[in-house]
Amino acid sequence: AQSVTQLGSHVSVSEGALVLLRCNYSSSVPPYLFWYVQYPNQGLQLLLKYTTGATLVKGINGFEAEFKKSETSFHLTKPSAHMSDAAEYFCAVSDLGTGRRALTFGSGTRLQVQP
Amino acid sequence: DADVTQTPRNRITKTGKRIMLECSQTKGHDRMYWYRQDPGLGLRLIYYSFDVKDINKGEISDGYSVSRQAQAKFSLSLESAIPNQTALYFCATSDSSRGETQYFGPGTRLLVL
Numbered sequence: 644a645q646s647v648t649q650l651g652s653h654v655s656v657s658e659g660a661l662v663l664l665r666c667n668y669s670s671s672v673p674p675y676l677f678w679y680v681q682y683p684n685q686g687l688q689l690l691l692k693y694t695t696g697a698t699l700v701k702g703i704n705g706f707e708a709e710f711k712k713s714e715t716s717f718h719l720t721k722p723s724a725h726m727s728d729a730a731e732y733f734c735a736v737s738d739l740g741t742g743r744r745a746l747t748f749g750s751g752t753r754l755q756v757q758p
Numbered sequence: 759d760a761d762v763t764q765t766p767r768n769r770i771t772k773t774g775k776r777i778m779l780e781c782s783q784t785k786g787h788d789r790m791y792w793y794r795q796d797p798g799l800g801l802r803l804i805y806y807s808f809d810v811k812d813i814n815k816g817e818i819s820d821g822y823s824v825s826r827q828a829q830a831k832f833s834l835s836l837e838s839a840i841p842n843q844t845a846l847y848f849c850a851t852s853d854s855s856r857g858e859t860q861y862f863g864p865g866t867r868l869l870v871l
Contacts, residue, residue, distance in 0.1 A: 745806055
C-alpha cells in the first residue's frame with residue numbers, strides 16, 4: 644500500500660524567507676504525486692502535480708516541487724514566503740499499484756508566516 | 759457557481775440519528791470520492807465511485823454507506839451517527855481521461871453530540 648509522510652506538522656517562517664515543506668512517500672511503482680493547499684474554512688486546491696517527464700514541477704503562487712526517485716521525496720518549496728501563503732499543505736500520492744487510482748494523503752503541514 | 763457543491767455545509771446531530779451528506783458536481787467527471795479530515799490525520803478515504811455502477815470501500819468505510827444516484831451526485835450516509843464521526847467531510851471528483859487530479863468541494867462540518 645502507498646503511504647505518505649510529511650515531516651513537521653507545523654512550520655513557521657518569516658515573510659520573505661524560503662519555504663520548504665517535506666514529503667516522502669513509499670511506493671513499489673513510480674507514483675503520481677500532488678501537493679494541495681487548504682486555506683481556512685475552504686476545501687483543498689491543487690498546487691501542483693508530478694506525473695511523468697520533468698522532475699521539477701512548477702505550480703501556482705510561485706511554488707515548485709522536485710520529484711527525487713532515489714530519495715522517494717517530493718518536497719515543496721517557495722523562494723520567498725508571503726503572508727497569504729499561511730495555510731495547511733497536503734502531499735498526496737496516487738494508488739497506481741492497485742490500478743484503482745485513489746489518492747493517499749499525508750497528515751498535512753500547517754505553514755505559519757511571521758511578519 | 760462552484761463546480762463541486764456539498765450540502766449541508768454545517769450539521770449538528772445526535773448520537774443514533776441517520777444523516778445524509780450530499781455532493782453534486784457540474785464538472786462532468788466520472789469519478790467521485792468521499793473523505794473525512796481529522797486534525798493531525800490528513801484526509802482519509804471513505805468511499806469512491808469510478809462510475810454509477812462502480813462503488814468501492816476506502817480505508818475507513820465502517821459506519822458509512824454511499825449512493826451514486828447519477829454521474830453528478832454522490833451521497834454519503836451515516837446510518838447511526840456516533841461522536842467519533844465528528845469531522846470535516848469532503849467530496850471530490852476526477853476525470854479518468856485527464857489524469858488523477860481531484861477537485862474538492864468546500865466541505866461539510868459535522869458534529870455528533
